[in-house]
Amino acid sequence: MKSYREELWFNLPTRRGFVNITEKVEDCIKKSGVQEGLVLINAMHITASVFINDDESGLHQDYEAWLEQLAPHEPISRYQHNRTGEDNGDAHLKRQIMGREVVVAITKGKLDFGPWEQIFYGEFDGKRKKRVLVKIIGE
16 A cells, blocks of 8 residues: 655635645645545644635635634634634634545546535635645555
8 A cells, every 4th residue: 555645835815715726636646656545635724624615716705705704703802712812713613614624535546526526725814834734545
């Protein structure tokens, strides 16, 4: 069995955003040489997410509005976490909703997706460097 590990780094210039990382994950699969197996894609920060969905700008705007309704950034005094001197209590909740990781099957050296599926990095407390782990195992 083969194993491959790579870190993808992001530094979004905005507080929140979504980045399609499907091609980066596909590049990792090619480098790994794995033809049949699994890939784990994991946000390594507690205010960022990895998720699978459609790459459609309206949907991304809907996510942004929905998440802000569920866990508004302001007023920052609403979050107990922010009493530590942080201002990102909302980002922790948004990450919890959107998820920490995804696992995708690799078949014949390719991501084994359903129609329209893409992999995204979700940032909820940006303007600093963060990483995503890509771990591939298989044959």
